[in-house]
Amino acid sequence: MKSNRIFNFNPGPAALPVAVLEEIQQNFLDFKGSGMSITEISHRSQQFEDVINDAMARTMRLLNLDDRFDVLFLQGGASMQFAMIPMNFLAGDRTADYIDTGTWSAKAIKEARIQGKNIKVVASSEDKNYAYIPRNIKFNQDAVFVHLTSNNTIKGTAWSQFPDTNGIPIVSDMSSDIMSKPIDTGKFGLIYAGAQKNVGPAGVCLVVVRRDMLDRIPETVPTMLRYNTYATKNSLYNTPPCFAIYTVHLVLKWLEETVGGLDEMAKLNHKKASLLYDFMDTGGFYRPTAEADSRSLMNITFRLPTAELEQKFVQEALKNGLGGLKGHRSVGGCRASIYNAVTLEAVEALLDFMKNFENKNG
Numbered sequence: 001m002k003s004n005r006i007f008n009f010n011p012g013p014a015a016l017p018v019a020v021l022e023e024i025q026q027n028f029l030d031f032k033g034s035g036m037s038i039t040e041i042s043h044r045s046q047q048f049e050d051v052i053n054d055a056m057a058r059t060m061r062l063l064n065l066d067d068r069f070d071v072l073f074l075q076g077g078a079s080m081q082f083a084m085i086p087m088n089f090l091a092g093d094r095t096a097d098y099i100d101t102g103t104w105s106a107k108a109i110k111e112a113r114i115q116g117k118n119i120k121v122v123a124s125s126e127d128k129n130y131a132y133i134p135r136n137i138k139f140n141q142d143a144v145f146v147h148l149t150s151n152n153t154i155k156g157t158a159w160s161q162f163p164d165t166n167g168i169p170i171v172s173d174m175s176s177d178i179m180s181k182p183i184d185t186g187k188f189g190l191i192y193a194g195a196q197k198n199v200g201p202a203g204v205c206l207v208v209v210r211r212d213m214l215d216r217i218p219e220t221v222p223t224m225l226r227y228n229t230y231a232t233k234n235s236l237y238n239t240p241p242c243f244a245i246y247t248v249h250l251v252l253k254w255l256e257e258t259v260g261g262l263d264e265m266a267k268l269n270h271k272k273a274s275l276l277y278d279f280m281d282t283g284g285f286y287r288p289t290a291e292a293d294s295r296s297l298m299n300i301t302f303r304l305p306t307a308e309l310e311q312k313f314v315q316e317a318l319k320n321g322l323g324g325l326k327g328h329r330s331v332g333g334c335r336a337s338i339y340n341a342v343t344l345e346a347v348e349a350l351l352d353f354m355k356n357f358e359n360k361n362g
C-alpha cells in the first residue's frame, strides 16, 4: 500500500493491482527500449503485436479455453455488446431467451427490442427488487442463445451456478466478475466484459466467442459492428485502444504469475466476501440486500438502519481512507466492490471500520 493511496472500493472504473500501476509507471516513457511510450507506438509495430497476442494467449489460458474460441478486443464498452449481440446473431426470425436480473440485463433486453428482434424474457427477479437469481427456468428450444448477466454489479447478486440450458449456448455479460473464478466455458457461446471492473481500465471490452457463432451474421451489419471483422483481423482492423489493451495484458500477467491463476483468485475472493457477509449476518446493524444463495462475491450491497446513517457511513469511511462505498444512485444504500485487485488487507480495514462505526452509532 502506497502511503497516499486509499483503499478503493469503487464499482468501476475500479482498483487495479498496485504492481501493475507501478509497472506502467516504470515503462511509461520508454517502452521496451523503443524510446517511445506505449501510447506513442504504432499498433502495427511488433512491440504492440506482442502485447495484444500475449493478452489473448493469457485470456485463453486463464479461462481454459479450447481452440474453438477467439478472444477479441472491442470498443464501446459492454453497452455496445447489448446492441451487437442481437445484430449479429438474430438475423431474420431467429429468436433468443433473455434472463432479467437487474439494470444491466434490462439494458441488454432493451437493445434487442429496439432492433425489433423477437426475443423472450424467460425469467425475471423484478418481483423482489432483483434480490435473487431465478431458478428452474424453462428455455425455448428454438432460442439461438440464452443471455444472462453473471454478476449484477448494482443489485449485488450473482449466478453461483449457470442454468442448464439443454445445450443452448449461453451469452453472458461478465463485466463485473470475469476472471474472478474458473468457469465451465463449454456452456458459453459468447462472453463479454467491459474491462474497467475486473481486468483493466475503461476503453476496451474483452469478448470471447465460439467461432461457430459467427456463421450467419447478416451482410447488412456494418463492418465495425461485425464480430467477424475482429476475429479475422486479430482485433487490429483499425486502431485499437492500445493503452487499455496493454494494461489488460499486465493485469492478466499479474493474475497468472503473481496470483497463480483463477483457482487461487477464487479462494481469495471467497475469503474476502465471507469476511463481510459473515460479519453482517451475525449482527443486524448492516443488512445485505441480496438473498443468501444469490450473493455476489464482487459487489457487496448492504443497508444500514437509516439513509442518514448510510450517508454518514460513506463520508466517515472516506475520511478513514476507504473510498467508493456509496450504493448505485438507482438503489441507494452502500456497496463495497471487492474485485480481484482489492486486497485482503483492504477488506480487513473495511471490516474494522464497520465494527467501529456500529459501536459508535448502533
Ligand SMILES: *Cc1c(COP(=O)(O)O)cnc(C)c1O
Binding pocket: 012, 076, 077, 078, 079, 080, 104, 149, 151, 152, 153, 173, 174, 175, 176, 194, 195, 197
Ligand atoms: C458496468 C457494467 C456495464 C456497462 O459497461 P460499459 O463498459 O460502461 O458499457 C454492463 N454490464 C455490467 C454487468 C456492468 O457491471
